[in-house]
Amino acid sequence: xxxxxxxxxxxxxxxxxxxxxxxxxxxxxxxxxxxxxxxxxxxxxxxxxxxxxxxxxxxxxxxxxxxxxxxxxxxxxxxxxxxxxxxxxxxxxxxxxxxxxxxxxxxxxxxxxxxxxxxxxxxxxxxxxxxxxxxxxxxxxxxxxxxxxxxxxxx
Amino acid sequence: xxxxxxxxxxxxxxxxxxxxxxxxxxxxxxxxxxxxxxxxxxxxxxxxxxxxxxxxxxxxxxxxxxxxxxxxxxxxxxxxxxxxxxxxxxxxxxxxxxxxxxxxxxxxxxxxxxxxxxxxxxxxxxxxxxxxxxxxxxxxxxxxxxxxxxxxxxxxxxxxxxxxxxxxxxxxxxxxxxxxxxxxxxxxxxxxxxxxxxxxxxxxxxxxxxxxxxxxxxxxxxxxxxxxxxxxxxxxxxxxxxxxxxxxxxxxxxxxxxxxxxxxxxxxxxxxxxxxxxxxxxxxxxxxxxxxxxxxxxxxxxxxxxxxxxxxxxxxxxxxxxxxxxxxxxxxxxxxxxxxxxxxxxxxxxxxxxxxxxxxxxxxxxxxxxxxxxxxxxxxxxxxxxxxxxxxxxxxxxxxxxxxxxxxxxxxxxxxxxxxxxxxxxxxxxxxxxxxxxxxxxxxxxxxxxxxxxxxxxxxxxxxxxxxxxxxxxxxxxxxxxxxxxxxxxxxxxxxxxxxxxxxxxxxxxxxxxxxxxxxxxxxxxxxxxxxxxxxxxxxxxxxxxxxxxxxxxxxxxxxxxxxxxxxxxxxxxxxxxxxxxxxxxxxxxxxxxxxxxxxxxxxxxxxxxxxxxxxxxxxxxxxxxxxxxxxxxxxxxxxxxxxxxxxxxxxxxxxxxxxxxxxxxxxxxxxxxxxxxxxxxxxxxxxxxxxxxxxxxxxxxxxxxxxxxxxxxxxxxxxxxxxxxxxxxxxxxxxxxxxxxxxxxxxxxxxxxxxxxxxxxxxxxxxxxxxxxxxxxxxxxxxxxxxxxxxxxxxx
Numbered sequence: 001x002x003x004x005x006x007x008x009x010x011x012x013x014x015x016x017x018x019x020x021x022x023x024x025x026x027x028x029x030x031x032x033x034x035x036x037x038x039x040x041x042x043x044x045x046x047x048x049x050x051x052x053x054x055x056x057x058x059x060x061x062x063x064x065x066x067x068x069x070x071x072x073x074x075x076x077x078x079x080x081x082x083x084x085x086x087x088x089x090x091x092x093x094x095x096x097x098x099x100x101x102x103x104x105x106x107x108x109x110x111x112x113x114x115x116x117x118x119x120x121x122x123x124x125x126x127x128x129x130x131x132x133x134x135x136x137x138x139x140x141x142x143x144x145x146x147x148x149x150x151x152x153x154x155x
Numbered sequence: 156x157x158x159x160x161x162x163x164x165x166x167x168x169x170x171x172x173x174x175x176x177x178x179x180x181x182x183x184x185x186x187x188x189x190x191x192x193x194x195x196x197x198x199x200x201x202x203x204x205x206x207x208x209x210x211x212x213x214x215x216x217x218x219x220x221x222x223x224x225x226x227x228x229x230x231x232x233x234x235x236x237x238x239x240x241x242x243x244x245x246x247x248x249x250x251x252x253x254x255x256x257x258x259x260x261x262x263x264x265x266x267x268x269x270x271x272x273x274x275x276x277x278x279x280x281x282x283x284x285x286x287x288x289x290x291x292x293x294x295x296x297x298x299x300x301x302x303x304x305x306x307x308x309x310x311x312x313x314x315x316x317x318x319x320x321x322x323x324x325x326x327x328x329x330x331x332x333x334x335x336x337x338x339x340x341x342x343x344x345x346x347x348x349x350x351x352x353x354x355x356x357x358x359x360x361x362x363x364x365x366x367x368x369x370x371x372x373x374x375x376x377x378x379x380x381x382x383x384x385x386x387x388x389x390x391x392x393x394x395x396x397x398x399x400x401x402x403x404x405x406x407x408x409x410x411x412x413x414x415x416x417x418x419x420x421x422x423x424x425x426x427x428x429x430x431x432x433x434x435x436x437x438x439x440x441x442x443x444x445x446x447x448x449x450x451x452x453x454x455x456x457x458x459x460x461x462x463x464x465x466x467x468x469x470x471x472x473x474x475x476x477x478x479x480x481x482x483x484x485x486x487x488x489x490x491x492x493x494x495x496x497x498x499x500x501x502x503x504x505x506x507x508x509x510x511x512x513x514x515x516x517x518x519x520x521x522x523x524x525x526x527x528x529x530x531x532x533x534x535x536x537x538x539x540x541x542x543x544x545x546x547x548x549x550x551x552x553x554x555x556x557x558x559x560x561x562x563x564x565x566x567x568x569x570x571x572x573x574x575x576x577x578x579x580x581x582x583x584x585x586x587x588x589x590x591x592x593x594x595x596x597x598x599x600x601x602x603x604x605x606x607x608x609x610x611x612x613x614x615x616x617x618x619x620x621x622x623x624x625x626x627x628x629x630x631x632x633x634x635x636x637x638x639x640x641x642x643x644x645x646x647x648x649x650x651x652x653x654x655x656x657x658x659x660x661x662x663x664x665x666x667x668x669x670x671x672x673x674x675x676x677x678x679x680x681x682x683x684x685x686x687x688x689x690x691x692x693x694x695x696x697x698x699x700x701x702x703x704x705x706x707x708x709x710x711x712x713x714x715x716x717x718x719x720x721x722x723x724x725x726x727x728x729x730x731x732x733x734x735x736x737x738x739x740x741x742x743x744x745x746x747x748x749x750x751x752x753x754x755x756x757x758x759x760x761x762x763x764x765x766x767x768x769x770x771x772x773x774x775x776x777x778x779x780x781x782x783x784x785x786x787x788x789x790x791x792x793x794x795x796x797x798x799x800x801x802x803x804x805x806x807x808x809x810x811x812x813x814x815x816x817x818x819x820x821x822x823x824x825x826x827x828x829x830x831x832x833x834x835x836x837x838x839x840x841x842x843x844x845x846x847x848x849x850x851x852x853x854x855x856x857x858x859x860x861x862x863x864x865x866x867x868x869x870x871x872x873x874x875x876x877x878x879x880x881x882x883x884x885x886x887x888x889x890x891x892x893x894x895x896x897x898x899x900x901x902x903x904x905x906x907x908x909x910x911x912x913x914x915x916x917x918x919x920x921x922x923x924x925x926x927x928x929x930x931x932x933x934x935x936x937x938x939x940x941x942x943x944x945x946x947x948x949x950x951x952x
Binding site for chain 2: 037038074086093096123127128132135139
């Protein structure tokens with residue numbers, strides 16, 4: 001089938017098979033910022049926003065994303081214009097190997113959009129679908145808190 | 156709320172001792188950086204593997220006709236067309252201390268997940284379809300699945316024939332013995348005869364997965380001049396180049412290994428598994444080839460922590476003095492013996508020196524083959540296994556002697572100025588290297604950690620939390636090393652650019668630890684320039700000097716010293732050039748804020764002017780240097796770790812509510828990165844203590860190779876964590892630093908086990924500490940204080 005994928009605001013006309021998974025389609029299109037960690041929806045490395053809703057792209061058929069708005073971590077900020085969440089991750093030491101970071105940043109973004117002043121418990125809950133083996137999560141939680149503070153004061 | 160300690164910058168230092176952000180952090184957070192699987196590989200052949208479904212079998216024949224007929228299939232590798240070259244996949248120095256017991260493709264299958272064949276095809280779908288169509292005729296052999304029976308008469312043997320050790324060590328494949336280590340000091344039996352207490356117990360730990368978030372991957376291609384380039388998820392690029400060269404018959408000088416960003420290693424990527432496969436496909440077909448493992452493949456077909464059985468016997472007298480310590484260890488190598496000797500050595504070598512006043516010691520360990528997944532390097536590297544048992548023994552002895560275990564540890568631990576015979580007796584595949592400990596902050600770690608956890612308020616109090624939960628606190632202490640003495644070598648090169656910036660080429664391998672940043676901070680400190688002026692390129696076998704790689708807690712200590720020495724040579728050249736330009740002598744000059752100044756303050760010249768002159772104007776030469784460093788000793792970092800648990804006496808569930816780590820890693824180069832190493836290791840250790848284990852069915856097949864069934868901690872599962880860095884000054888380290896990468900994974904399991912005992916009086920001696928085990932122990936003991944050791948006798952409790 002053919003259709004339009006909208007990725008980070010850019011529309012792309014593509015053709016795909018019905019059984020293709022969004023994660024593979026995105027990576028094949030060069031969006032390697034979407035990582036594959038388990039392919040079972042258990043680790044959060046491949047998170048993207050689909051019409052603003054957080055999904056594990058390994059669990060989504062690409063066909064079902066046609067005509068909808070996909071946001072990857074590169075849609076939030078860039079090296080030269082990073083998002084406050086990305087800056088907070090850098091400053092708190094929340095990035096070690098960085099493989100889980102795109103998913104963590106997107107999970108944080110989704111949380112703060114819904115709940116700009118989350119409690120620690122709410123932060124932990126929101127990150128429950130994201131595995132990280134490097135940091136022990138301590139500095140990631142700190143990064144979310146810092147980002148929340150900054151974004152709240154900017155708002 | 157988790158908090159991290161505030162660290163002042165090191166006195167008199169500008170760039171070390173500061174928590175600067177990692178120099179790749181922003182690029183990672185914005186996903187600009189590339190990991191191996193992210194590399195574009197146009198026209199690459201996709202590889203897929205066929206694995207043995209049997210734990211033990213001999214391939215009678217392989218029929219690849221139907222597989223080759225699948226459209227897009229280009230090559231199939233198996234024992235039929237790949238030379239049989241014995242080697243070890245262990246990424247260690249040469250000659251490796253691991254036995255040469257593996258070939259790329261064998262007829263003998265030694266575990267469920269052993270490699271039977273590889274298909275390379277133009278699409279992944281075609282490769283996978285072809286894998287399904289390979290017909291293998293297996294002669295099924297009886298498997299050996301119980302490590303405790305591995306050396307019995309009449310059990311299956313896994314290895315033999317030409318398998319051999321590369322160095323003179325005990326290796327007896329005819330007995331399934333992959334390695335054996337034994338040391339003894341003093342008179343053990345006399346020590347036990349003197350004892351008024353003998354604590355003798357069995358302990359057991361399961362295999363575990365590293366669970367680096369990035370699965371193993373490798374890409375190989377032939378460059379424009381016919382050289383083989385390998386991009387790979389490795390901790391050991393230089394060892395990978397050496398091993399690939401040997402296995403595929405391509406001269407080393409025609410191979411280049413590039414390490415991009417790596418998504419975590421923890422020892423799991425200190426193995427050369429995929430590189431020879433993609434290299435062979437690319438070399439044979441003169442086309443790029445890529446292989447990316449699934450999570451299931453990572454679990455089953457890469458490497459695990461060595462499962463272990465330990466038997467500890469401790470004799471003590473009333474004042475708490477330990478009169479004898481016997482430690483026996485059985486490690487499960489699994490199907491191949493990679494790291495089996497050295498992990499085994501470290502069960503003793505990293506544990507026994509900690510209480511160095513014990514005179515009568517015997518350590519005996521064996522690693523044995525079984526038809527189960529392959530064990531290998533894993534953060535902690537044997538120390539984790541040893542300390543789980545040892546710390547519980549110490550807890551029991553201190554209790555029996557009526558002493559607080561915090562004070563007990565302070566009394567007995569090794570101190571600066573002291574040594575242990577174990578350092579010299581137990582090395583990595585050979586005798587060790589004697590050393591006198593020159594820095595040890597463990598007593599301060601114990602004091603500060605105890606205060607932070609509220610030790611005196613909670614220990615032995617059995618505070619009730621609601622109806623069914625009881626609080627307990629437990630302690631574990633540990634040490635590790637900093638590199639492998641007289642073996643590990645790191646090297647670095649630097650050059651100065653005409654704007655006064657520097658390129659640093661380090662062999663060291665940043666796998667997410669932040670070593671690129673640590674090394675830049677060390678160079679920046681020597682030269683007095685901001686870290687932005689140090690442009691780091693690391694781990695490319697064509698571009699950087701050699702380094703053994705990221706393992707054995709070596710990068711900051713070993714590679715850091717190489718960088719420091721290199722930067723000092725650069726500084727000397729800058730001073731000499733400036734002296735000539737300022738018409739003075741170099742001794743009267745000093746480096747300060749990117750400027751060379753006369754000590755009287757009258758004359759000065761900027762780095763930019765020095766470099767520009769040296770490059771373009773006068774006596775032109777490239778300001779550049781290189782340096783190597785081999786560690787002469789391995790100064791241990793120390794740690795005291797405290798767990799506070801709530802134990803549900805109805806269900807046996809253990810919740811860790813608070814965890815404190817107080818660590819002495821010398822003077823940390825970057826405190827936040829050091830904390831990150833500790834926190835990551837702690838959570839891995841907590842997860843291992845309570846949840847993680849490989850489970851097998853009766854045929855030796857792993858039944859839980861997925862994150863839904865092999866659960867690891869998430870942000871929701873972690874306790875309140877506190878990390879305390881206790882500075883000491885390590886005179887042999889770069890700016891006083893020691894290592895921190897591994898030591899913190901050793902304490903969580905024994906600290907929790909000791910806390911469970913403190914809460915409810917039962918000892919759990921086999922991991923993981925599941926609700927069922929605690930519940931059963933409570934039922935059996937009816938909550939009484941443990942007085943019945945699992946084996947042997949106990950003189951009282």
